[in-house]
Amino acid sequence: xxxxxxxxxxxxxxxxxxxxxxxxxxxxxxxxxxxxxxxxxxxxxxxxxxxxxxxxxxxxxxxxxxxxxxxxxxxxxxxxxxxxxxxxxxxxxxxxxxxxxxxxxxxxxxxxxxxxxxxxxxxxxxxxxxxxxxxxxxxxxxxxxxxxxxxxxxxxxxxxxxxxxxxxxxxxxxxxxxxxxxxxxxxxxxxxxxxxxxxxxxxxxxxxxxxxxxxxxxxxxxxxxxxxxxxxxxxxxxxxxxxxxxxxxxxxxxxxxxxxxxxxxxxxxxxxxxxxxxxxxxxxxxxxxxxxxxxxxxxxxxxxxxxxxxxxxxxxxxxxxxxxxxxxxxxxxxxxxxxxxxxxxx
Numbered sequence: 001x002x003x004x005x006x007x008x009x010x011x012x013x014x015x016x017x018x019x020x021x022x023x024x025x026x027x028x029x030x031x032x033x034x035x036x037x038x039x040x041x042x043x044x045x046x047x048x049x050x051x052x053x054x055x056x057x058x059x060x061x062x063x064x065x066x067x068x069x070x071x072x073x074x075x076x077x078x079x080x081x082x083x084x085x086x087x088x089x090x091x092x093x094x095x096x097x098x099x100x101x102x103x104x105x106x107x108x109x110x111x112x113x114x115x116x117x118x119x120x121x122x123x124x125x126x127x128x129x130x131x132x133x134x135x136x137x138x139x140x141x142x143x144x145x146x147x148x149x150x151x152x153x154x155x156x157x158x159x160x161x162x163x164x165x166x167x168x169x170x171x172x173x174x175x176x177x178x179x180x181x182x183x184x185x186x187x188x189x190x191x192x193x194x195x196x197x198x199x200x201x202x203x204x205x206x207x208x209x210x211x212x213x214x215x216x217x218x219x220x221x222x223x224x225x226x227x228x229x230x231x232x233x234x235x236x237x238x239x240x241x242x243x244x245x246x247x248x249x250x251x252x253x254x255x256x257x258x259x260x261x262x263x264x265x266x267x268x269x270x271x272x273x274x275x276x277x278x279x280x281x282x283x284x285x286x287x288x289x290x291x292x293x294x295x296x297x298x299x300x301x302x303x304x305x306x307x308x309x310x311x312x313x314x315x316x317x318x319x320x321x322x323x324x325x326x327x328x329x330x331x332x333x334x335x336x337x338x339x340x341x342x343x344x345x346x
Contacts, residue, residue, distance in 0.1 A: 093117055098190055102144050108307075115305035116144060122304045125149040125209065127200055127228060128218030129176040131279065132242050134166035135293030136216055136300070141184040143301055147192045148184065149212060152176045153199040163286040200224060205231040214303055216296060217241035220278055222270045229254065229263035233339045238303060238312075239263060242296045246282050247321035249292035253299060253311040256332060256339040260312035264338040266330045288320050 094102070094116070105111045105119075122145050126133055129152040140148055156164075156171040156179050164176075171179040177195035184193050200208070209215055209231040217228050217239060225241060232239040238255035241263055256262045295316070302310050315328045334340060 093120065095190070098144065101188070101190070105143065110307035111301075111305050115307065118305050119144050119301065120146045122214070123147040123149070123212045124214045124216060124300060124304075125151065125212040126216045126218060127151045127224065128220070129164075129166065129180040130154070130160065130218065130220065131163045131244060131284065131289030132218035132293045132296065133180070133216075134164045135290050136218055136297045137180050137184055138166055138187060139294060139297035140300060141188045141191055141193075143297070144188065145191065145300075145304070147194065147212075149194040149196060149208075150177045150180050151196040151198070151200050151208075152180075153197065163284065163289050165290065200227070202227050206234050209237055210235040212237065214300060215239050216300060218293070218296070225263060226270070230338055233262050240296055240299055240303065240311075242292050244284055244288050244292055245276065245279065247285055247288060248317065248319050249288055250315060250317045251292055251296050251299065251311065252315045252330065253303060255312050258312060259332070261330050261332040262336060262339040265333040265336045266315065268333070268336070285320060291318060291320060 098120075099106070102116050105116050106113050108115075124140060124145050124147070126136055126140070126148060129137065129150050133150070133152070137148065137150060152175075154176050156167045156174050156176055158169075158172055160167060161169060161172075166183045167176065167179045168183075171182075175195075175197045177197045181193045181195045184191065196208075205227055209228070215228060215232050215237055217225055219225055219228070228241075229239055231237075232254070233256055236257045238253055238257070239262070240251070240253050242249060242251035244250075252266070254260060254263045254266075256265075295318075299311055302308050313330060315330050316325065317328065318325045332339065
């Protein structure tokens, strides 16, 4: 059966030469059509028909079996492609570049396409573009948070660069918000950055906070922390706050609108002067704000997407010197001067 050997020979040659499957299949299809047509138009005892071998029903049957096998392979390939493609992302919401960029998020069951869309539509205000703000801003930008506001009135100094990794040596003397904006846009051009080159004043805090879905406190002074807390409680916005000194840092998500305490519930009074020295006074290990800031960025992503268990009602404390982390349960205070009148969401 010359025809059968010829088909097998073409298939074997294609496999050895690693030719594209479609090319091999095309050549086999042409040969099958020629053999079938020969049996169809030529007499059964014709030399060509006898040389090819087989019969018209046999060649038609072979074609049907081959078609079934090819259809099965195509269907299986389509199902596999759908399983690995980020199909959960709504069509038209993300560009092809964004889908590729956020693919590792979209593959996560807890985030997926809907979660990534929430990140894209989210508005996050970060107060402070220093040690904590640096990793927070970089990771939120990388994660695809659609709109990120940055508030800071300081300029980049040489002593900042030991820990404030969003800034560069060439940025010394430049306002931190503009240095941070440039770094964030260089990392991800698909986001919007709103720089506010000023110290946040009480008169504008509430109006500014109300424009955002989540506020992140990366400041280094208690006056701003308490002011931010009051503004967030008034606007019903969650406040993710972190703090660092020397080798230790802490963070929590304060959100009385959802039953969690506010910052003033946990820290009702400012510490006495000198009791909690600043980083400039007591020093800080450079990697610590990177650890705490990265945790804050992760908590922000969880709060936006609804993934996992967030830090509402829990204060996380990390001691880098001894490599220890611990959590403390914190609760709303009925007599809190800030949030006692704020009702928890049902």
